[in-house]
Amino acid sequence: MDAILSDDLTLEDDFVLLRPLVEIDIENLLHFSINEPDLWLYSLVRANGKENLENYIQITLKAKANKTEFPFIVFDKISGKYAGSTRFYDINLPFKTLQLGYTWYGKEFQGTKLNKHCKYLLLEFAFEKLQMERVEFRADNNNQRSINAMKSIGCKVDGILRNNMPTAEGLRRDSIVLSILKEEWFESVKENLKAKL
Template sequence: MTAIFDFPQNTILENESVLLRPLQESDVENLLEISINEPETWEYSLVRANGKENLENYIKIALKARENKTEFPFIVFDKKSGKYAGSTRFYDISLPFKTVQLGYTWYGKDFRGTGLNKHCKFLLLQFAFETLEMERVEFRADNNNQRSIAAMKSIGCKVEGVLRSHMPTLGSDLRRDSIVLSILKNEWFENVKENLKAKL
């Protein structure tokens, strides 16, 4: 049950390490270097952004979803290096159920394992639970994507289960199993927030 949600168009989330601002068409230039040089970034993605044409398409799809008020995509700026690092977004926003999914997250290889993801997730989760007053934030990933699953567990996500043969994979006849993880509002306030803050 997805409901439209009118995010303030200038929603910006930031701390001393990272800035997340609304993705825009001109961000093709900011993400092009990763897009051209690091095709493995989208190994498990359903929408690839490798190469300029695919990146333009990726951004176009994301902006259309924001226009339709079903998703809200961000570009991620790493303050430490002064470079754009990747992208992430809220999607499957359900106001009646007070749930949202957080995903479509990718970073260039120079930004993986640097702590950047934890800073991003802290800001996004804080916004979801404390500003949007969501009850549940859900995460999904290809069940083979061990790096992504480890990252989600490290921020405090709990594994709920695996959706078997859940969706097709890009460019093959194979279907993927999707792992489902989540954080609940009470978990955020009871321990996830403090535990995650301590890791920043």
């Protein structure tokens, strides 16, 4: 299984390419960090500003080394530009579960089909290569844009975790939990999502 999540892993179709995030990708993402700081309004780890972006990348690369996360940088083939980042996290291979999140795209790429292409590739990989039984998604319960995006790819709401984690401002947030199960992927989610690409 470890060999599948390797540093040469790429997921791609005609519209998007996802490859492992590396430290020097700060140069590919810095313009978002400086010019679109509100992309991380609901994020637990902010990446607005160069120092925060460096910290954001270091945190996930350390978790990758510990085999609990696998971050990707997203390249939009249509525009020829880097678009953002996403990752697998809370990877639990014995339980066959992981979470998919920390997803953000520059404003130019929001509302396009980029997210659906990314999610299709990531879910296909999770269920068909990694043999996951469940892929979970979480968001701040106030982040309606993310919640709508997750529902649009076929996620089902599991429930709300009340007051379950701190925000970047030191307050507490309710987190909505959504998921897709392996049988749902093969029964309907895969084809429904493919039809939206």
